[in-house]
Amino acid sequence: MSIECEKVGGINLSQGICDLPLPPVLNTATKDALDSGMNHYTRHDGLDELRAAISQKLLRYNNIQADPLKNIIVTSGSTGAFYCACLALLNPGDEVVLFEPFYGYHQYTLLALGITPLYATLNPPCWEFDANEVEKLITKKTKGILINTPANPSGKVFSRRELEILADICLRHHLFLFTDEIYEYIVYDGLSHISPGTLTTIGDRVITISGYSKTFSITGWRIGYCACQEELAQQIGYAHDLVYICAPSPLQAGVAKAIQSLPDSFYLSLSAAYEKKRQVLCEALQEASLQPYIPQGAYYVLADASRIPGVNSKEKALYLLNKTGVAAVPGSAFYHQEGGENLLRFCFAKEDQVLNEACARLQRIKGFI
Template sequence: MSETIAPVVSRLYLSQLAPGAVQSEIRAMSLACDAMGGINLAQGICDTPVPAVVEEAAIAAIREGHNIYTRLDGIGRLRTAIAVKQERDYGLSYDPESEVLVASGATAGLHAAVMALLNPGDEVLLFEPFYGYHVATLKSMRVKPVFVPLADGDFALDVDALKAAVTAKTRAIILNTPANPSGKVFTLAETEAVAEVCLEHDLFLFTDEIYEYFVYDRQRHIAPATLPEMRERTIVISGFSKTFSVTGWRLGYVTAPAQWMGAMSYFHDLTYVCAASALQHGAAAGLEQLPPSFYTQIAADHQSKRERIVSALRDAGMTPSVPAGAYYVLADAANLPGATAAEKARELLKATGVAAVAGSAFFSKGRGENLLRFCFAKKDVDLDEACARLRQLR
């Protein structure tokens, strides 16, 4: 009698996460744009000039030998400069020795915070339209994102919808203000409503404030940690990519109470070891030496860029939602050929050489298919050329 041989099952296979992980539509459009030599308004590259003091300090740091590992939470000079900045701008006091983490980009700051503070199966509320990397970071930790849609058109917060989204598994809310991709700046009343939900249900608040200086039309950025009883539960995440036009440096930071910071620093060290040493000196110099007028000029310059792209989109028959902050515009693409937003983005690229991102990348399934996102943080010559090309659609 012959023996039955069990089939061989390979132990070589992808993780449970991998099959659902796809290249972001932002990166995909950047690649498609590069392939045809187009103008990239898809990715928030921010290719405006780097402040001279930041650039020169980083170069000097390399030459002075600042090329080895730093402390896991960053160099003391930069941690101190960040603490001074938070006190100056918002009256928030953080100890640079125990409450500031220099991260390898704001994305790494969120990654470390999620690893340190959340568990698989926890739920986190995000406002829709959302930034895809927030969602992907949560999913990579087996944390469930729960979307709270903002109102169509003006992106107003529906407080009742926010409250209804809270369950026994909810552990945190992510608040991105000014927001990518909508440019929404949460008002004081809306921020207070978010804080009230956090306090009522004992939730963490993760804030992405990287566009804090990109505010227009006399709008004001509200730092949620400044609200009563919120500092102890707010994990403030920001960085220098946008403010200093150094997106490729991957340099961000986290400020948070000391009781949470130790674990976050550990997980950042585990994944990234430390942020680039010499580049930290460049950012520190910027924080120390750039005057207040530098930050107000950022807003003025980008408001001018906003007006140009908004005008061009209107002329092209793509009605824009005028952003109050950040440097993106969501525009109506219903008149473009294509059944989906991704198809519309590729048709636009083919017709004009201008790359945008499918609006569906920022919404839950089935939404955003008639929207495209455009980035206007570009050199004037490139932005003006993109606007001219878009007007060809008339």
């Protein structure tokens, strides 16, 4: 859709690239690191100061205790963390439960490693799941459940009760709980982000994955991490060493400094800024008769595209682009079968001016549906 959007000079609300300005301390600290000649490999598990900063942050924000020397691996983005966790802990032929609609990289990472995704449904409008359905999927080959909270593309924020149910299933079936929390600071309506790794019953089997792509608006810097019990961390660290050697060193230094120095208000204002953008886009979608499923977190909205002409979501996305100049992702990208054919995903991580223009253009669809 990005390529199609470029062809018509449209506004791209399809890709999840955040346009927010960087916190200045991040730029300064990274420049200092470059000026001081920090051009070389770091330890495979990351710089000491970054692991220390992540450890303090995990305790403060996620309520997870992680020893920076034993339990934390700095990775090449959270994508690198998930890939290496799967590479290290799973074998071809294993199965992992994936909630649908899913984030494409989760599905393709599993498939690339010969791991079979088992699809559990998140039911709109509230994206609830049926614990019995999840349990029925599990076979002797199942090794894990993957949670993404807040979720891309649904915006679902898993509640404590839901996490406890899934933790209980993992315990009873000896499964890993992989949890991608890349949008952990982007939650709305006064909700709190709850890390599954904070549930004491399951702590040892949880692989907590996150990073700074979204929080600091640095998707191209590739700074992520995973936190888990020592033995698993060691194995994931070896896999990360093999695939990436390390995350970029001066960028690790900059992120470490930013984590250490940014006040809580920075993270609160991040959520507040996105909450305003969420409102702007959801109101515009509603007005354009593309009923939005209001997200609880992350920065995407799934909208009902059943009124847009087209036999599938790809045709609908192209129709919308051609009539309005706004690009969205076809819902089929988030489902393994037909589930998403009447959905489109819009990203609101855009500068206000761009978002406002997209919202105005979206109204043009009213003349065609």
